[in-house]
Amino acid sequence: MNMQPDAAAAADRSLVIRNLTKEYRAGQPVLKGISVTIEGRGVTAIIGPSGTGKSTLIRCINRLVDPTAGEILFQGSDLAKLSGVELRQARRRIGMVFQEYNLVERLSVIENLLCGRLGYVPWWRTLTRRFPDEDVAHAFELLDAVGLGDFATRRADALSGGQRQRVGIARAIMQNPDVILADEPTSSLDPKTSVEIMEILDRLAGERGIPVVVNIHNVDLAKRFASRIIGMARGTIAFDGPPDALTEAHLIDIYGGEGWLE
Amino acid sequence: MSSPNSLPAGPAGKEVRRWTRFTPAERVGRSLVYLAAVIAIIWSVKTIEVIPEFLYDAPAQTLDLFARMWPFDWAFWPKVVDGLIETLHTATLGTILSIILAVPIALLAARNITRSVALNSIAHVLLVSSRSVNSLIWALLFVAIFGPGALAGTLAIAFRSIGFVGKLLAEAIEEAQKGPIEALTAAGAPPFAILTKGYWPQVEPSFWSVALFRWDINVRESAVLGLVGAGGIGVALDAAINNLYWDQAGLVLATIFAVIVATEIVTSSIRSRIIQ
Structure with a gap:
């Protein structure tokens, strides 16, 4: 839980993925030997058509999906091989933001944020809602930072989509993570709210030097916020580079067809 | 409940498309189920052996029972x-x-x-x-x-x-x-x-x-x-x-x-x- 200086942490916060393969059915790989290194800074956007394995890739990193083969090196251990307590401790260092927000609807906003601390606080204290004072203080600070300071005691199901996703981002930051994974964080939101959500994610992670890996459908949003774009197609990486290097030819290769580009 | 709905005949040369809720086999099956239900009801009524004498004076017996219940014994x-x-x-x-x-x-x-x-x-x-x-x-x-x-x-x-x-x-x-x-x-x-x-x-x-x-x-x-x-x-x-x-x-x-x-x-x- 010790906070390292950003510069020193950068090295610690990188992800090295080697030959990652995932088959939901034997012989039909969704991910075909992905190898990529994600440096411990900035926003990396993964774009690509639906069903190409973007979500599977991100979920393999924190093991919501178990990879079939390959390595995911993070802070000196191979995430692909962890289990039990070791896996839970590694997951504490990896925040996640979901497309459908995945808040606990019937809990208050503040308690949803504190859910980000469940990996650190002993369960008998969470049972009686006796979270450490510094966690509660941090939660209130983050609520202010995402503009929901007045909503602490509202129930999550009373919020709008954009507000819920802000809570989702704040919950991920509550973990004090060394990397944030975001799986289509804006796909359920309108265009204006999508930009606001990406701004908040970018700002909060940037201030703390936390690298963000984000799956995103919207190529313009990806170009606007990411310092690096990874284009996935057919279970492999079809493009990897800065936003400026992403050409129409690349997009045609990634998504197929070209009528949609007009 | 399952009459065939036929569309008016279309332009010449165009096949008239018909729709029915059930296939003939399904209709036969459903009739059999109804028949079985009726047989089951008749059979069960025979099995419970209604005794006519008791059935005839049931209303009188019921009234008598209620009469004996009232007034309640508050002791x-x-x-x-x-x-x-x-x-x-x-x-x-x-x-x-x-x-x-x-x-x-x-x-x-x-x-x-x-x-x-x-x-x-x-x-x-x-x-x-x-x-x-x-x-x-x-x-x-x-x-x-x-x-x-x-x-x-x-x-x-x-x-x-x-x-x-x-x-x-x-x-x-x-x-x-x-x-x-x-x-x-x-x-x-x-x-x-x-x-x-x-x-x-x-x-x-x-x-x-x-x-x-x-x-x-x-x-x-x-x-x-x-x-x-x-x-x-x-x-x-x-x-x-x-x-x-x-x-x-x-x-x-x-x-x-x-x-x-x-x-x-x-x-x-x-x-x-x-x-x-």
Whole structure:
């Protein structure tokens, strides 16, 4: 839980993925030997058509999906091989933001944020809602930072989509993570709210030097916020580079067809 | 109900498309089912052996019974109240005990919590056995073991309710949304915290609803347990009927009716308040 200086942490916060393969059915790989290194800074956007394995890739990193083969090196251990307590401790260092927000609807906003601390606080204290004072203080600070300071005691199901996703981002930051994974964080939101959500994610992670890996459908949003774009197609990486290097030819290769580009 | 709907004939050369709800084979099958139902009804009426003499004077007998119940024998009231209190205690303690026993079984039965088909099956067998035995049979069993009284009644209520509470609770747990569970898992929450912070908030409304509903049912069931010696207001009813004191029996029946109406009002008002 010790906070390292950003510069020193950068090295610690990188992800090295080697030959990652995932088959939901034997012989039909969704991910075909992905190898990529994600440096411990900035926003990396993964774009690509639906069903190409973007979500599977991100979920393999924190093991919501178990990879079939390959390595995911993070802070000196191979995430692909962890289990039990070791896996839970590694997951504490990896925040996640979901497309459908995945808040606990019937809990208050503040308690949803504190859910980000469940990996650190002993369960008998969470049972009686006796979270450490510094966690509660941090939660209130983050609520202010995402503009929901007045909503602490509202129930999550009373919020709008954009507000819920802000809570989702704040919950991920509550973990004090060394990397944030975001799986289509804006796909359920309108265009204006999508930009606001990406701004908040970018700002909060940037201030703390936390690298963000984000799956995103919207190529313009990806170009606007990411310092690096990874284009996935057919279970492999079809493009990897800065936003400026992403050409129409690349997009045609990634998504197929070209009528949609007009 | 299954007439073929034919569209008006289209332009020349175009095939007329027809639609019927059932295929001919399905229609024959449905007719057979209707026939079987009629045969079953006739057969059952023959089996119950209606005795005409008793049937003819049934209205007179009923009126006579009610006449003998009224006016109530209010001297019997103290015993009725004692029995009533015992009945309510039996129902309440039995419900609490059944919940304590049903929660672990429900967790074992829920396939999204316990990922072992063998354990799921064992839990389901336990739930089904609890439900398949009527509470009067459970009561006979416990009266034989613990002797007559409210203890046997409480245990009978509890064991009969495990299946009901456990089954509905397991279903509620299985219906919980996966998203929040995934989020807590991704945050590194230990299994117990996932249960209390991920599942419990989602299951809570069903839990209270099931608990209240079962308590409501248990008040009714524990009212008759006295007939087999398992305590409560049923003991008073049994004594009154055995002695042919219909004015006492009438008082007990009216009291039971009033209590059931009262519990219905109480549970539905609590339900609408706490379940959101």
